[in-house]
Amino acid sequence: MTIKIYGDPGSGSRRRVTSAAKIMGIDIERVNVDLFKGESHTPEFLKLNPHGLTPVLQDGDIVIWEASAINLYLAEKMNSDLLGRTQAERFEVLQWMFWSGEQWRIFGTLTFDERIGKRFMGQPEDESIVQLAFAKIRAGAAVLDAHLAGRKFIVGDHLTLADIDIAAPFSQSARSKIPLSEFPNLVAWQQRLLDTVPAWAETKREVDERIDTALAGAGIAL
Structure with missing residues (x-):
């Protein structure tokens, strides 16, 4: 199952995650969340992160928010020297x-x-x-x-x-x-x-x- 990363392309926090994933060779599915349109505060998104913030990782049943925590998860998963x-x-x-x-x-x-x-x-x-x-x-x-x-x-x-x-x-x-x-x-x-x-x-x-x-x-x- 492909790892999903929810976030806005203009977000420096999403950038941290997508950069790290690329460096580690991890295949991710980017799910765009338009922050300018308030899409991070929809009822559906708030089920992923009640703070209404991006990025969010979804890997099967695992959901993680906060870019640093996501990157730690990915690095552990790949045993990366990052x-x-x-x-x-x-x-x-x-x-x-x-x-x-x-x-x-x-x-x-x-x-x-x-x-x-x-x-x-x-x-x-x-x-x-x-x-x-x-x-x-x-x-x-x-x-x-x-x-x-x-x-x-x-x-x-x-x-x-x-x-x-x-x-x-x-x-x-x-x-x-x-x-x-x-x-x-x-x-x-x-x-x-x-x-x-x-x-x-x-x-x-x-x-x-x-x-x-x-x-x-x-x-x-x-």
Whole structure:
């Protein structure tokens, strides 16, 4: 049975899952959920995830939401070294994934919601929220920039789920203008992922096409 992944093509979180699946050679069925039309809040979808958020994995009777949990499930299923090649690497990967969820990605998402999402609802952004998010992003980026000095990847000498999780804010950074360009090691690492991980570059094109089309359709110019 093919694994189903529910999500919107413009979602950076779905991007994390579809990229990881592609890298691991997993055959998935993409079930599009249009977030702009509220399809994640239909009664049918809420049976999959009561939070009304994507992505969601369905593998037979198994249903998992939250992109990081989905990627951990897929990596375990495939015994993939995206989860680390040694026990020490595995725990370091988990450390960075948890850090990313609590200290990093949330602020990129918050900025997108304020600067882009509110435009679709005809609401002004709250500058105080944006500045709070920027302060948190800069604090996290400083840690990452120092960590990446002399490194090609977040953990060890190869791509892991930590890279995929932490790279997620770059999915919308050009639109939300989060201050990542201030950190050269971080910028170089992200470009290296685009240059050397075909799945990451491919999913960037998917996100760009989806969001840019939605913006144009709504008459929103950034």
